[in-house]
Every structure is written in C-alpha cells, then in structure tokens.
Amino acid sequence: MIQTWLQPLPHGITLSCRAAGERDRPVLLFLHGFPEAAFVWDELLLHFSRPENGGYRCVAPNLRGYERSSAPADVAAYRPKHLVQDIAALIATEGGRLACLVAHDWGGAVAWNIANQLPQLAQRLAIINSPHPGTFLRELVHSTAQQQASEYMNFLIRPDAERILADQDYRRLWGFFTSWGGAPWLTEAVKQQYRDVWNGPAGGPPGAGLVGGCNYYRASPLRPPTPQDPAAAAVTLPASMLTVSLPTLVLWAMEDVALPPALVDGLDEYVADLTLERVPGATHWIVHERPQFVAERLAAFLARPL
DSSP states (O other), X not given: OOEEEEEEOTTSOEEEEEEESOTTSOEEEEEXXXXXXXXXXXXXXXXXXXXXXXXXXXXXXXOTTSTTSOOOSOGGGGSHHHHHXXXXXXXXXXXXXXXXXXXXXXXXXXXXXXXXXXXXXXXXXXXXXXXXXXXXHHXXXXXXXXXXXXXXXXXXXXXXXXXXXXXXXXXXXXXXXXXXXXXXXXXXXXXXXXXXXXXXXXXXXXXXXXXXXXXXXXXXXXXXXXXXXXXXXXXXXXXXXXXXXXXXXXXXXXXXXXXXXXXXXXXXXXXSSEEEEEETTOOTTHHHHOHHHHHHHHHHHHHSOO
C-alpha cells in the first residue's frame, strides 16, 4: 500500500511524499526527474517494502516544484544548494541515514551532489541515467553530439515553455516518451497520472504544474552553449565537487537519446567504488520500461557487503 503525506521541513519547504513499508526499517529514498513525479517509483516502493525483498522503508518525495510540493516563484530557488537542502532535511525525518539513495534524471543531479557533499547521509548510491556533473560538463563543452542531444534544454528555459508544452493535451511531452523507441507502458491510466501533475492546481493556467520542473533548467548553467549564452562553457567545477566515495551503482540505458553512452566514459575517475552496467535496448524511461530489471539489479547491489 502506498502512503502519501505532506512533509514540512525546517527551512519552510514542504515536500509531498509517497512511501511503502514500516518506519523502523532501513530506508531507500527514490528521487525522480523531469517531467516525471514521485509516482513513477510506486512499483519499486512496493517491491522493496515486502519482507521477502528486504522489508525496507521506501520513500519517494516529489522534488520542490512538483505535484503538491512547495514551488517557489524565484528561479534561483531551484539551484542545487536548495535542492540538496530539501533532501538532506527529508532524510533527517527518516532516521538520518539511508541504506541507499536511488535517483534518475534530475533526481540524480541532486543525488550526485549529496553523495559528494554529505556522504554521511547514505550508505550507498544508485544512479539511473543521470549524468555525473564532471562527465556532463565535459561532453556539453566538447561534444557536438551531446550539445545536439541536449538542445531541448535551451527550449525548456524559454519563458513560454510551459504553455507550449501544454498545447494539444501535452503533445510534445508525450513525444518525449514515445519518440525514443515507443512506449507501450504509457497507458491511458499512466497518462492521467502525468496530466494530474502537469496540470498543477485547479484553476491555474495550462501546464502550471510544469513551471517548477522548467525552473530547474533555468537555474542551471549546465546546458549547451549558444552564441548568446556561454552556458556550460563558462562553468568550471573543481575536483573537490566531483568525487564520490560511496559505493555506487550506475545503470545506463544505452538507447537514451538525450544522454548518450559517452557520459559514462571516464566515470571511474570520479567514483572510487563504481559498479557500472550498460543496458542495451533500454531508453531514458527504463524505470517504466523494465522495473523488474531495475529491481533485480538494485537488490543485488544492496546485498553486497559494505
């Protein structure tokens, strides 16, 4: 059974959360990406909460700006330090240390930062198609292929991006899912879960629920350079911000059009204890496409001695 609640945090942000499992058990925390929401993890929450699968306490928050979580109007409120603060505060409400932090896409961007800055908050890290900031910056600056693959980011920072995305019942967003190899998992019921998030509060303009997600892109310089905006080309990240000491599992779907396989090349330069599995035939939406596969690989990772 999935439980839902609103979790107020000490710094004034509230996160809407989904969970399964008892509170006195080791905690797995799952972070979603764009244009998704916490509900994408439901199958894994239920799976890992079962006694035969570890009996974990499994929690998936909606990141700030999503669903019923706080959605500050200021774009600067979506910078990494604020996102890290949210998740660190949430971890404190769940016992202070995770058995594993599991993340995809933008959730992974937050998780990489937590693993670097606050490694004491988790025993392990599991990343699913979310680029490490070091390899992502390298590819954005030096790879034409990555610049082209990430060009959508420069659309998402437009002031009218949410309105355009909402046109014709979110036609462009459905294309995000279906143009990367088809999406039989995208049933009408799943579509409605997405609409409920993207629509935002009742009475708001079309696509109001997308504003927060687009603000993540507006707040970050890690996007392709343009003649008007140096973007990633103006960014320098010191080594101290890139190293990860936690045991780390990376599952990388090889048919991810936006995040090509080159992003995992050289990852072991930053992650001391790395388990990397390249997954042929899977796309960016591997959590939807192959949840049982993801569960199996995560279970094997959790079973390894620390």
